[in-house]
Amino acid sequence: MEKIAVVGAGLVGSLQAILLAQKGYQVSVFERRPDLRKATLVGGKSINLALSDRGWKALEIAGIAEDIRKIAIPMYNRCMHALDGTLTYQPYGVNNEAIYSVSRGGLNQKLMNLADNYPNIEYFFDRKCLDVNLKSNTLSFLNDQTNQKEEVQVDRIFATDGAYSAVRMRMQKSMTFDYSQKYLDHGYKELVIPANADGSHKLDKNCLHIWPRGEFMMIALANLDGSFTCTLFFPMEGETSFETLKSRQQVAAFFDLTFPDAVEMMPTLLEDYFENPTSSLIMVRCEPWNYQDKIVLLGDAAHAIVPFYGQGMNCGFEDCTVFNEMYDESKGDWNGLLNRFSDQRVPDANAILDLALDNYVEMRDKTADPEFLLQKKIEGKFSRLHPEKWTPLYSQVTFSNTRYSDALKNGRKQDALMQQILKLENIHEKWDEPFVMDKMLELIS
Numbered sequence: 001m002e003k004i005a006v007v008g009a010g011l012v013g014s015l016q017a018i019l020l021a022q023k024g025y026q027v028s029v030f031e032r033r034p035d036l037r038k039a040t041l042v043g044g045k046s047i048n049l050a051l052s053d054r055g056w057k058a059l060e061i062a063g064i065a066e067d068i069r070k071i072a073i074p075m076y077n078r079c080m081h082a083l084d085g086t087l088t089y090q091p092y093g094v095n096n097e098a099i100y101s102v103s104r105g106g107l108n109q110k111l112m113n114l115a116d117n118y119p120n121i122e123y124f125f126d127r128k129c130l131d132v133n134l135k136s137n138t139l140s141f142l143n144d145q146t147n148q149k150e151e152v153q154v155d156r157i158f159a160t161d162g163a164y165s166a167v168r169m170r171m172q173k174s175m176t177f178d179y180s181q182k183y184l185d186h187g188y189k190e191l192v193i194p195a196n197a198d199g200s201h202k203l204d205k206n207c208l209h210i211w212p213r214g215e216f217m218m219i220a221l222a223n224l225d226g227s228f229t230c231t232l233f234f235p236m237e238g239e240t241s242f243e244t245l246k247s248r249q250q251v252a253a254f255f256d257l258t259f260p261d262a263v264e265m266m267p268t269l270l271e272d273y274f275e276n277p278t279s280s281l282i283m284v285r286c287e288p289w290n291y292q293d294k295i296v297l298l299g300d301a302a303h304a305i306v307p308f309y310g311q312g313m314n315c316g317f318e319d320c321t322v323f324n325e326m327y328d329e330s331k332g333d334w335n336g337l338l339n340r341f342s343d344q345r346v347p348d349a350n351a352i353l354d355l356a357l358d359n360y361v362e363m364r365d366k367t368a369d370p371e372f373l374l375q376k377k378i379e380g381k382f383s384r385l386h387p388e389k390w391t392p393l394y395s396q397v398t399f400s401n402t403r404y405s406d407a408l409k410n411g412r413k414q415d416a417l418m419q420q421i422l423k424l425e426n427i428h429e430k431w432d433e434p435f436v437m438d439k440m441l442e443l444i445s
């Protein structure tokens with residue numbers, strides 16, 4: 001049987017290892033870090049993620065969705081925190097759908113534990129991939145335990161080593177390979193709202209909390225232990241930025257003024273702010289994702305996107321689904337498979353990158369905008385009346401398996417139509433009247 005290497009034991013690598021093991025392959029997973037399950041959590045790295053339909057589909061295919069449900073908290077609404085403390089709730093779906101808060105570390109550990117059930121998966125920790133010889137399919141690693149270099153030759157390589165992929169780096173240098181990267185001018189920092197003394201949550205745990213503040217925002221997602229992980233998305237440089245908030249006084253004054261209702265619940269704000277790292281957000285597009293029938297990039301290694309649609313991991317898990325389906329269709333014949341996979345996925349990854357960028361503006365700015373809220377109400381009503389004619393873009397991305405590239409096209413069309421509706425006279429007062437729905441129908445047809 002062929003030997004397969006998975007480089008990177010993150011979320012996508014661990015899931016893909018399970019799927020490959022289920023096909024009977026001997027899978028070796030090489031991970032730069034020590035075993036996550038034995039290491040202590042480093043402060044500021046307790047990210048939690050929103051898991052949604054595309055992610056669940058891949059987990060179901062692997063037969064492990066029920067295991068993951070046990071560590072996931074459903075979030076049915078966005079809860080917007082205005083400056084004066086007013087809360088506004090917006091359902092995520094039109095049919096009570098939810099996205100799910102999961103701890104990245106917790107999910108990663110669970111996937112590794114599930115992978116341990118397969119005798120044909122072997123993990124090698126403390127192995128930093130340095131390079132790959134494309135001709136001989138030989139990976140070189142630095143073994144952090146022995147400080148020695150090691151070489152491993154395999155039949156195929158799945159590179160899931162994240163946004164700064166070492167395997168991708170070699171492909172960039174050695175073949176016809178298009179690559180671009182861009183940093184967002186905003187970065188992020190993690191903060192915490194601890195649990196109440198009795199272990200309960202201080203905010204509604206079934207919401208994704210957002211403090212939209214125009215140029216920037218803070219969000220909070222619930223953890224199982226009663227705490228919330230907050231993420232401040234904020235300019236890296238400029239007048240109000242990570243660069244200018246330097247002293248404890250400046251940070252305290254800024255939070256008091258900008259997030260007054262949250263500050264009351266953040267007793268360790270200043271320690272967290274200065275101890276936790278400020279991280280940047282990189283976007284990566286590249287093509288093709290494969291080298292012949294031997295090497296393929298999946299997950300962030302192929303498509304690092306900004307986190308504002310909550311789709312980075314979901315898209316990576318969808319890579320696994322699509323690969324799995326194409327593999328099954330080809331009945332295990334690898335000939336041309338990775339080419340076809342790359343051709344299919346690249347446009348979808350590029351589309352979700354564009355959608356995620358658009359959504360940053362929506363989350364930090366438009367969620368507090370009356371015009372945007374009106375648009376959501378009209379769209380919600382129309383899609384409830386005519387579900388076959390209108391699925392909101394958010395639902396197409398989050399609660400369906402529609403190709404991202406199709407969702408992007410549909411969303412652009414919907415937006416153009418909605419702009420015409422918003423121009424109707426007195427639309428703010430009359431949005432609920434039947435003629436608005438009639439006009440939507442007319443425009444759609």
Ligand code: FAD
Binds near residue numbers: 010031104164
């Ligand atoms: P990674 O998780 O980066 O894993 C890569 C693995 O490879 C790591 O274990 C790393 O140690 C290892 N590695 C790296 N280099 C080497 C090497 N040279 N040799 C060996 N091993 C190596 N996504 C969502 O779907 N929903 C969300 O709500 C969401 N929120 C996010 C919030 C923030 C603030 C950020 C930054 C991201 C968010 N994402 C979200 C994106 C999500 O975290 C990533 O898309 C996901 O972690 C990608 O998984 P991966 O396995 O491809 O890469």
